Amino acid sequence: MNTSRSARPRRLLAAFCAGITAVAALLIAGTTAAHAADTPLRDLAAAHGMVMGTAVTGSKLTGTYGDLAGAQFSALTPGNAMKWGSVEPTQGSFNWAEADQIVAFAQAHDQQVRGHTLVWHSQNPSWLTNGTWTSAQLSTLLQNHISTEVGRYQGKIAAWDVVNEPFNEDGTYRSTLWYDGLGADYIANALTWARAADPAAKLYINDYNVEGVNAKSTALYDLVRSLKARGVPIDGVGLQAHLILGQVPATLQQNIQRFADLGVDVAITELDVRMALPADSAKLAQQAADYRAVTAACVAVARCVNLTVWGFTDSDSWVDSTFPGYGAATPYDADYAPKPAYYAISEGLGGGTTTPPTGACTATYAVSSQWGSGFTGQVTVSCAGASLSSWNAHWTFGAGQQLTQAWNATCTQSGTAVSCANASYNGSVPDGGSVSFGFNGTWSGSNPVPAVTFAS
Secondary structure, X not given: OOOOOOHHHXXXXXXXXXXXXXXXXEEOOOOOOXXXXXXXXXXXXXXXXXXXXXXXXXXXXXXXXHHHHHHHOOEEEEOOOOOHHHHOOEOOEOOOHHHXXXXXXXXXXXXXXXXXXXXXXXXXXXXXXXXXXXHHHHXXXXXXXXXXXXXXXXXXXXXXXXXXXXXXXXXXXXXXHHHHHHOXXXXXXXXXXXXXXXXXXXXXXXXXXXXXXXXXXXXXXXXXXXXXXXXXXXXXXXXXXXXXOOOOOOOHHHHHHHHXXXXXXXXXXXXXXXXXXOOOHHHHHHHXXXXXXXXXXXXXXXXXXXXXXXXXXXXXXXXXXXXOXXXXXXXXXXXXXXXXXXXXXXXXXXXXXXXXXXXXXEEEEEEEEEOOOEEEEEEEEEEOOOOEXXXXXXXXXXXXXXXXXXXXXXXXXXXXXXXXEEXXXXXXXXXXXXXXXXXXXXOEOEOOOOOOOOOO
């Protein structure tokens, strides 16, 4: 059925004027967007003898991002800064700036650093991948790289992901520069060279899709057992855990346990749980359940010593650019507000939350008027049985709407995510009181009420 251009706005406006509103994500008074559980994740993990980590981008370690990274996590993994292509983009010419920055930040915040990664088939410099090398030359290049990088950070790195992603899905060795040029023993040699460069650092083999018991994880299990039998230094295995919503392997804890039974530590090294966008309350609840399940599986095995998320905020996640149509994969949203996943990790580590009673303070979103390509909206913050000294409301537009101006609040928009903080004069909301702010925006095609949830 065709709908005229003039009829569609009138129908939408009628629907909005009928009183369609939505609860916006509201952050409780006296806090910032970093407000979360009373006890930081790093302290909850420490009570279990675990490290709580996150991958980080060095240039972002300031402001709220840096505050959260320092307060919530006891270990940092450089997302890209220690990969070969980053540290030696031109043969013999090194760039340690970002790696050094992350190490210095970690030292200042009493954190460990997880080195990532020494030997990988990806993100290598072009001079290396495009070169023609004999096996002897390739071996020398690899040994020198490991000795140089591990040696530079000797005593400053708690653990290294020495070899990353050596297997295919069926458990056979991946065809790479290293396997094709040096054979399977490139793994044993890399571990041996890393141990020589820093005898105190824990040495890991790291891979994805090895979280449950399957052909790939069994190949990793057999390799670790063989290396130990040969006396090759191997301290642990890393299960990356880049998961899809609702697909935590049922055999995760069993798999962690069987590696632990080999006498090695286990780390969840790159945890995130991606979902088809847009996010909604049901997906966020399932994501929380998934994070809780992974946390519980690690807590249940004594030798599961590290739980690291691959970026803690959606604004610093690799997922959106790698898996089009998917995202919202981390424990914090793009505006640094903790998502249900954050609280699930906290609860899985034995912590509580400071979520206020439902209805204590809420924010409601409504469209007050709408025309051809524009609209005016309003959010009202109300309290009953509680009060606020400051507030911050968040929502996500679902149809490409864009804010053009706001009043009685400071609003910013990044992509589809909107964040509005109180003005200097209206942060206080007394028990039984309310404050409102408004905004203008543009829309095209449709202007649905944002799919929003309440969070503390």
